[in-house]
């Protein structure tokens with residue numbers, strides 16, 4: 001691993017990075033500062049095309065896989081061996097910001113441009129990756145591309161997911177021209193590193209600019225379903241109604257109250273609701289909710305989940321409907337690789353950049369990749385911790401140190417021993 005005596009003078013060019021970020025922020029923009037760049041949309045295609053052109057200008061070989069993940073390779077001295085992969089995602093939420101995911105991809109591009117400038121050639125290749133549809137904002141399945149890459153989600157299943165207009169992932173991928181040749185699941189990289197804005201205010205409120213992510217909050221995505229019976233919303237006596245929407249409303253409030261009782265480390269939100277028939281003058285017969293819950297202690301998290309299950313039953317009973325909870329996803333249990341974390345620590349020390357250990361509290365592609373390859377993340381501060389909102393912002397000067405750490409760690413891991 002790199003030591004202070006062997007530090008490589010990799011110069012991150014802040015102006016070049018900001019110009020790249022500014023150009024990316026024009027695509028799918030919500031004036032004055034936000035982005036709505038949904039996965040596999042026309043604006044996603046425009047962003048991908050621009051990113052690919054930047055990669056080609058940097059001398060990288062671009063490859064796309066069957067789910068549209070983009071890999072841009074900087075060749076290594078040691079031939080076509082497993083690469084060090086660095087990246088994130090270019091898609092956004094429906095009402096999102098300019099940095100969530102995007103900064104990770106464009107920081108990786110800046111790392112490669114800086115390696116080119118410094119004429120540094122690593123032993124293993126360095127691949128920049130842009131994962132398809134991390135947010136799940138359009139097809140309601142987050143970490144889509146990275147989960148197909150690892151084999152956790154079957155390609156055929158992923159391609160059949162639909163958006164609210166009934167368009168499938170497969171058709172949308174074809175439409176934007178990003179059905180690639182590379183097979184999935186893909187070959188595990190030597191290691192994976194991802195830089196991301198923190199999406200919380202721990203770093204922003206501290207005087208440390210670099211968060212080295214060594215752990216994460218276990219998280220459930222719960223699918224909650226209520227089943228009732230349609231009826232006329234006017235004359236039907238209250239005692240004879242089986243109103244699924246009322247059951248869901250009781251449950252939404254209960255989930256919030258349960259979470260608050262478990263203190264500030266417990267977090268939850270019911271973030272999506274689908275109601276049928278969702279029309280005037282008819283009692284709703286079915287409702288689907290999606291709810292995130294997380295807590296750093298998995299025993300506490302499981303306890304919260306059990307309380308929610310009981311509360312859903314009680315809410316359903318009070319509304320004369322049935323209700324049940326199914327965990328749709330669970331992530332954040334796999335800790336990050338201690339050797340990759342150590343490489344980040346060493347990189348920060350080498351560059352003389354203060355850093356702190358921090359836990360990830362949101363889902364990231366890195367969680368998917370951690371299942372198949374040694375993985376760790378670097379966080380940089382974002383203003384007031386605001387994210388998934390057009391006001392998402394960063395102090396540019398406070399972002400550069402994390403990219404300097406990412407660059408040094410990527411080189412150290414690319415030149416380091418087998419991680420096995």
Ligand SMILES: [Zn+2]
Nearest residue numbers: 100101134196
């Ligand atoms: Zn993200």
